[in-house]
Amino acid sequence: xxxxxxxxxxxxxxxxxxxxxxxxxxxxxxxxxxxxxxxxxxxxxxxxxxxxxxxxxxxxxxxxxxxxxxxxxxxxxxxxxxxxxxxxxxxxxxxxxxxxxxxxxxxxxxxxxxxxxxxxxxxxxxxxxxxxxxxxxxxxxxxxxxxxxxxxxxxxxxxxxxxxxxxxxxxxxxxxxxxxxxxxxxxxxxxxxxxxxxxxxxxxxxxxxxxxxxxxxxxxxxxxxxxxxxxxxxxxxxxxxxxxxxxxxxxxxxxxxxxxxxxxxxxxxxxxxxxxxxxxxxxxxxxxxxxxxxxxxxxxxxxxxxxxxxxxxxxxxxxxxxxxxxxxxxxxxx
Numbered sequence: 001x002x003x004x005x006x007x008x009x010x011x012x013x014x015x016x017x018x019x020x021x022x023x024x025x026x027x028x029x030x031x032x033x034x035x036x037x038x039x040x041x042x043x044x045x046x047x048x049x050x051x052x053x054x055x056x057x058x059x060x061x062x063x064x065x066x067x068x069x070x071x072x073x074x075x076x077x078x079x080x081x082x083x084x085x086x087x088x089x090x091x092x093x094x095x096x097x098x099x100x101x102x103x104x105x106x107x108x109x110x111x112x113x114x115x116x117x118x119x120x121x122x123x124x125x126x127x128x129x130x131x132x133x134x135x136x137x138x139x140x141x142x143x144x145x146x147x148x149x150x151x152x153x154x155x156x157x158x159x160x161x162x163x164x165x166x167x168x169x170x171x172x173x174x175x176x177x178x179x180x181x182x183x184x185x186x187x188x189x190x191x192x193x194x195x196x197x198x199x200x201x202x203x204x205x206x207x208x209x210x211x212x213x214x215x216x217x218x219x220x221x222x223x224x225x226x227x228x229x230x231x232x233x234x235x236x237x238x239x240x241x242x243x244x245x246x247x248x249x250x251x252x253x254x255x256x257x258x259x260x261x262x263x264x265x266x267x268x269x270x271x272x273x274x275x276x277x278x279x280x281x282x283x284x285x286x287x288x289x290x291x292x293x294x295x296x297x298x299x300x301x302x303x304x305x306x307x308x309x310x311x312x313x314x315x316x317x318x319x320x321x322x323x324x325x326x327x328x329x330x331x332x333x334x
Contacts, residue, residue: 002091004091004092005091005102005108005126008091008094008098008099008100008108009099009100009101009102009108010028010031010032010099010100010101011024011027011028011101011102012101012102013101013102013103013104013109013146014104014105015104015146020146020148021101021103021109021146021147021148022147022148022150022151024101025101025109025119025121025172026119028099028100028101028109028111029111029119029121032097032098032099032111033111035097035099036095036097036098036099036111036113037097038095038097038098038113039097039098039111039113041113042068042112042113042114042115043115043118045066045067045068046066046115046118049064049065049066050064050065050300051063051064051065052300054303054304054305054308055305056208056305056308056309057206057208057305057309058205058206058207058208059179059183059206059207059208059290060179060290061179061290061291061292061308062179062290062291062292063292063294063300063303064116064291064292064293064294064300065294065295065297065300066116066293066294066295067295067296067297068114068295069114069116069293069295070280070295070296071114071163072114072163072282072284072293073280073281073282073293073295074280074282087128087164087166087167088164089122089124089128089164089167089169090128090167091108091126094110095113098110098111098113100124103123103143104139104142106125106126106139107123107124107125107126107139108123108124108126109121109122109123109124109172110122110123110124112171116173116286116291116293117173117174117177118174119173119174120171120172120173121171121172121173122169122170122171123143123153123169123170123171123172124167124168124169125167125168125169127168128166128167129167129168130158130165130166130167130168131156131157131158131162131164131165131166131167131168131169132158132168132242133155133157133242133247134227134230134242136168137223137226137227138219138223139170140153140155140170140247140249141219141222141223141249141251141256142219143170143172143249144249144250144251144256145219145251145256147172147251148251148252149175149250149251149252149253150174150175151172151173151174151175152172152173152174152175152177152178152181152248152249152250153170153171153172153248153249153250154170154171154172154173154246154247154248154249154285154286155170155171155246155247155248155249155285156171156246156284156285157242157243157244157245157246157263158242159244159266160244160245160246160263160265160266160283160284160315161246161266161282161283161284161285161287162284171285173286175250177291178248178286178289178290178291179289179290179291180207180211180248180259180288180289180290181250181289183204183207183290184204184211184213184257184259188205189204189205189206189207190202190204190205190213191203191204191205193326193330194326194329194330196225196228196330197216197221197224197225198216198217198218198221199214199215199216199218199221199222199224199225200214200215200216201213201214201225201229201326202214202215203322203326208308208309208312208313208316209261209288209312209313209315209316210261210262210316210317210318210319210322211259211260211261212229212259212260212261212262212322212326213257213258213259213260214226214229214256214257214258214260215255215256215257215258216255216256217254217255217256219256222256222258226258228329228332229260229325229326229329230242230243231329231332232325232326232328232329232332233245233262233322233325235325235328236321236324236325236328237321243262243263244262244263244264244265244266244317245260245261245262245263246260246261246263246283246284246285246288247259247260247261247285248285248289259289261285261288261289261316262316262317262321262322262325263315263316263317264315264316264317264318264321265314265315266282266283266315267281267282267283267315268281268310268311268314268315269314270311276298279299279303279307280294280295280296280299281293281294281299281303281311283311283312283315288312288316292308292311
């Protein structure tokens with residue numbers, strides 16, 4: 001262990017500790033608020049956010065006016081977007097007061113200084129490596145189980161929401177915060193598509209964007225199904241790289257659930273307009289889950305159901321392409 005890493009470790013989690021991972025995280029958050037001014041300021045800013053609900057056609061969203069998230073909303077994507085910038089998740093660039101939990105010797109769980117929710121953590125790989133969920137899906141599933149039923153584990157693809165697209169990381173937030181969490185429990189929305197190796201794949205109805213849900217009782221089977229879906233999507237789109245997507249993961253003592261938002265673009269056209277016509281909405285997994293972050297006051301005040309539905313329709317992958325990917329996945333040998 002390097003001296004720099006040692007300095008940044010508040011506590012360890014390898015799965016054998018007496019304290020649960022959520023307990024360690026909340027303990028870390030409490031201490032960091034006292035010791036690190038940047039984090040304290042970030043959580044103080046949550047007291048001033050404004051929120052309002054919008055009833056859309058068949059679903060609802062919550063707008064959150066959160067000016068501190070402006071940097072995240074404007075973040076670039078890919079190598080070109082981050083060239084010449086220091087990676088703020090690398091150990092030698094972390095703020096002096098920031099500490100974290102060393103998770104299974106590979107990741108550092110850090111309090112997020114620009115939170116969206118009352119508890120918000122970034123799970124950052126110790127090495128500087130590209131954002132890609134294919135290889136670390138095992139870790140993602142482990143995190144879901146270790147955080148337990150009161151938490152959600154989140155992933156943003158490098159070209160659709162990741163604020164550090166060149167550094168592998170996840171997020172963890174309390175469950176029950178995003179409207180999608182209640183919507184996926186409504187039987188009327190679930191359209192059963194297939195069952196493979198005891199993992200069920202659903203498509204969700206009437207949510208204004210494409211949503212795929214995988215549910216299963218064994219992590220190995222969940223991993224296999226997820227990789228099959230990614231491979232089929234990549235083949236349909238003729239891609240060598242990871243398809244654009246956001247993923248939210250939930251776990252209870254009996255079941256894993258992955259909620260996948262296939263994407264075709266990162267930002268709506270309105271993001272690139274000039275002057276008063278610009279709308280600074282840059283959907284990541286939290287936005288796709290139904291909490292739309294609007295760091296600019298005028299956007300929070302003027303967005304309505306028609307605009308929200310248009311954003312989702314524009315950034316979500318077309319239904320026909322998702323259908324073709326699923327058909328390919330089902331027909332392919334296991």
